[in-house]
Amino acid sequence: MLHYREKGIVSLLKSTLVVCAMLSLTVACEDTAELPVRHSPLNDSSPYPSSLTYWVPMDTDAAVTLKSYGDMGLYKQLTKITGTQVTFLHPPIGAVPAQDQFHLMMASGELPDVIYTDWSKNSPDKAIQDGKILRLNEIIEKYAPNLSRLLNEKPYLRKELTSDEGNIYMFPSIGDDPQIFAYHGLMLRKDWLDKLHLKPPVTIDDWEKVLRAFRDGDPNGNGRKDEIPFFYRQTDMETSYPFIGAFGITTGFYQEDGLVKYGPAQPAFKTFLTLMNKWYAEGLIDRNYLTSDIKIRDGRMLDNQLGAVAGWAGSGLGAYMQAMKAKLPNFSLIGVPFPVLKEGGTPISLARPLIIGLGAAISAKTTHPERIAAWLDYGYGKDGSILYNFGVEGQSYTMKDGKPQYTDLILHNPAGLTISQALSSYSLQSSSGPFATDPDADKQWHADPEQADAMIKWSKADHSRALPNGLLNAGEQEQFASIMADLLTYKDEMVNKFIMGAEPLSAFDEYVRKLNKLGLHEVIRINQTAYDRYSRK
CATH class of the missing domain: 3.40.190.10 (Periplasmic binding protein-like II)
Known part of the structure; x- marks a missing residue:
């Protein structure tokens, strides 16, 4: 994955202006230094909020046909079911990475109701301590019965989802089938x-x-x-x-x-x-x-x-x-298959099943988190699973022998869209989101023999060495990020020089010594301490 680093400290005014630009697709910014805090109005006849704001980077395949996730078949149908009007806030796709735009939004303090990002790179414990997002343990237990049941049935998922400080901080994207x-x-x-x-x-x-x-x-x-x-x-x-x-x-x-x-x-x-x-x-x-x-x-x-x-x-x-x-x-x-040095060997892979760090957090700025939790929980139930994985019945799928099957609109799109592009108009199955991936849905849209065969071959690697997500506590996350900013910059620079011949391989030992001077021993110690705690859970 790409490592994004925040450069310097931005002023509140600058942050606000950038956030205004980010929200310009859907929300007009006022001529003041502050944006209005968005709350979730109540509808007493429904367990869901009447409205909410949702910050989420748009998937590139979805962007081919959609201007907003609000146009996606999934969310149109979800609005009919829940009555919740969602204003999606997509960071513009362009020169500024979504990760940098996320940091600017968090620095501004003016937050939407729901924030979807890769929390494994964004210090969720610190965000909770700083009053940016909510600890969700008790909220999920009381107001998200579908996800709560899933975590009780599969304790290893709860362990994976819980931070070092004991916080559940997001509604996750889950995929625990090896082929997924x-x-x-x-x-x-x-x-x-x-x-x-x-x-x-x-x-x-x-x-x-x-x-x-x-x-x-x-x-x-x-x-x-x-x-x-x-x-x-x-x-x-x-x-x-x-x-x-x-x-x-x-x-x-x-x-x-x-x-x-x-x-x-x-x-x-x-x-x-x-x-x-x-x-x-x-x-x-x-x-x-x-x-x-x-x-x-x-x-x-x-x-x-x-x-x-x-x-x-x-x-x-x-x-x-x-x-x-x-x-x-x-x-x-x-x-x-991933190559090996000698035939019969097993390659190492960092690909990791279960929960990959992507998920939807609830902002501490919202007034009715329990209703937002109920809305996010819908994707983990039986009907919600079909909606998030397959989209809209009669359009992106039909029922056959009691099971949803993608239609030719998805598998053989008449407009020439790829399967992932066509599917992204109706569901989040081909990207990621707050729901559990259905292995059958995944196999259907990877139905070509070449695709199915490739995924079987790619799964034959040793994935056991990957470190779990969310290992570090808030203090460790801050220290780790501080050291890694310079360390990664130097590492990337030297790797390119070694590959392109601008630096001889005889300088490798000096390169390692410089990594250690930049704090490598310390970040290894931090990760070791955290991994040991995780192993004792």
Whole structure:
């Protein structure tokens, strides 16, 4: 994942102005230094609020067809059921990351009723201490029977959801089926493999052989050496477990036999960097990776130039297969297992099931949190599960033999939308939200044999070394964030220099010493202390 760092302290006035800009899509800001606090009016005949405000970044697939989540089939139907009018506040998609806009909103103190973000990166205990969001333990127990029942039936979910200080702070996005969380991995061109008489790679050596063949063998058949064997982006360093896991480490903090370690400081990381430096020098990975983005990646895939990439089963593999059917009938993209050093080994992955940190918190500024809790709880019940996973009956799904089935509007969209784009007009199933993912829904929209096969292969990795979310208490979170701001900046800079050859690999030991000077030993100690507490729960 990307690590966002807040730079400096912003003044209240500046924060307010930025928040005004963020809310401009849905709410007009007053010409004063303060925004009005939004409350939740009561309707005594209903357990739900009459209205609420909801801050949530919009999913990129949803943004293709929707201007606001208020236009989504799910929320239109939920309004009919609950009577709650929701004003969605989406941070503008643009140069300022949503995480930075979140920090500015929190600094302003003028908060909506519901705040949806990745709380594993945003110090929920401190937010509770600072009076920004509410502790939800008692509220969920009294006013959210569906989620409460789920947490009682599956105590491991409650443990995962509870912070180190004992706080439940959000209505979570839950997915505890292995095939659900293994939705991202390596994929490559099967038609190129067939043309060059190659088998899908298993080991790192196999990958090197395949990438060289993609570079030199003219698999796209245009007579030019314009193929990019593997499309690598800088952000892949945050999720490049597809290759780094072969070396028994990860790109961040993890635990091995109960000991917390930091992957980029391990000796094996030097071996990994040596490989990436070699692949970069030989043109096996994209040499323009520092400036590449998803638009460039998609364009090159659709121009028949990419041999392999790390991506999503739905919006990646499935979308590419769908888009290339008419353009290039022989186009074939398959998922492959994460590589290992020796055949028979098991790669390491940081992909983690259960609760991934994304969820909806209730603002401490709201006046009737119990009614908002009841509204958020709807997604965890039987009817709510169908609504959040499948959307609107008769439009995005129909009932068949007592079970919801996606319609052709979703699976074979007449307007040419990908499945994830079409589904995002009606439900949150293809993104995330405050509900529990239905494994059957997930399998339906990943129904192509290539997608199902890819997710099975991606799930075959060791996911046990990932650290749980919400380990650190408020004081530790603050100390951790302070140290990691400079440490990550230096780490990212040096990693790129090592890969691109601007810094020799002989400088790796000095790089590790600098990490320690920047506080690496201390953040490992912080995580170790927190992990030990978690293990004793």
